[in-house]
Amino acid sequence: MSLDPCPSSPNCVCSQEDPSDTEHYIEALDYDGPADTAIDAIAQVVESSDRATITNRSENRIDAVFVSMIFRFKDDVSFLVDADEKKIHFRSASRVGKSDLGANRKRLATLLPQIKAKL
Secondary structure (H helix, E strand, C coil): CCCCCCCCCCCEEECCCCCCCCCCECCCEECCCCHHHHHHHHHHHHHCCCCEEEEEECCCEEEEEEECCCCCCEEEEEEEEECCCCEEEEEEEECCCCCCCCHHHHHHHHHHHHHHHHC
């Protein structure tokens, strides 16, 4: 189970990148309990987020699109629940442009505590 790797541009973060790649790496989220509880928590947080739409949901993955308020840029965000390792992996990436001015990292810094609180 894996998410797409980040491109070389600095507009993507992913918990499955090499930890030495400090520009793209972000630590996965540990969880306890069943995988479906983790998926439900992720879905609840994404659905309650402004300008976010879930585009795909399966038993271990959620894909969503977040749209920026002013310029309407679209960012693709994916969550992958690894039931064996008890980790939630994620990737957040801009569709266009080279730099996102840290928007994807900031988004996950906001979403992850909300997800953790529901687990």
